[in-house]
Amino acid sequence: MTTFHLLLVALIQGATEFLPVSSSGHLILLPGLTGMADQGLIIDVAAHLGTLTAVIVYFWGDVRLALTGTRRLLQGKIDTQGAFLALCLLIATIPVIIAGFILKVTGLADTLRGIAVIGWAMLLFGIVLYIADQKGETVKTAARWTLKDAAIMGLWQAVALIPGTSRSGITITAARMLGYARPDAARLSMLMSIPTIIASGALLSLDVIGTATAADLRDIAIVAVMSGLAAWAALAIMMRLLRSVSYTPYVIYRIGLGIVLLVIAYS
Secondary structure (H helix, E strand, O other): OOHHHHHHHHHHHHHHHOOOOOHHHHHHHHHHHHOOOOOHHHHHHHHHHHHHHHHHHHOHHHHHHHHHHHHHHHOOOOOOHHHHHHHHHHHHHHHHHHHHHHHHHHOHHHHOOOHHHHHHHHHHHHHHHHHHHHHOOOOEOHHHOOHHHHHHHHHHHHHOOOOOOOHHHHHHHHHHHOOEOHHHHHHHHHHHHHHHHHHHHHHHHHOOOOOOOHHHHHHHHHHHHHHHHHHHHHHHHHHHHOOOOOOHHHHHHHHHHHHHHHHHHHO
């Protein structure tokens, strides 16, 4: 892969991973619409590593709290805020792991990587996000996350395995439906992304362990660093904007892109 191709993949992955516009959908579209070669699993793992680092750094306070709580949880104790947060994250992650495993072993994951699927998912789930954001109450904060809400958001997160849905978009949609304020919905969605990205990256790594060459290591470094920087910038901008604006700009983008993709798919 050329350096330009690597940078393009890294920037797309980083900029879209935490925005409600579907990073996987964009990466699938890249070779389909430009004729470029598919970036491959090794680059996917590198991009996941970069975005994972970005979200951990940005939300380090919450991550540290959850890590401390994980130790208590492993001891069978849920007597601290951190332990409860760790338990909520665990519950929210289980559905997507189960669904992801089923898609992988059945081969259904490959059948969902079409432009028409991405277009419909972009369009339909964009509309659902708009409805949830406009109709949802803003009475809950991230500090009031409950096990029930974590389970519900986890089930919605599993739907994001359909390319074009957007993991962050669907979990933010669920959180807004449950009454969480916009910044708090985004915060919970980002925290849920951490164990999900770890699980996804680990699954992808199983297919590439022992195959990386010296050239691959250079590519991995480039993609990890650039995707991490892009993801951190996108996170910072979104979290700042959510103090004063809604998710409507992202909805408009999703609907517009969805329509374009459907025209391409059916023309």
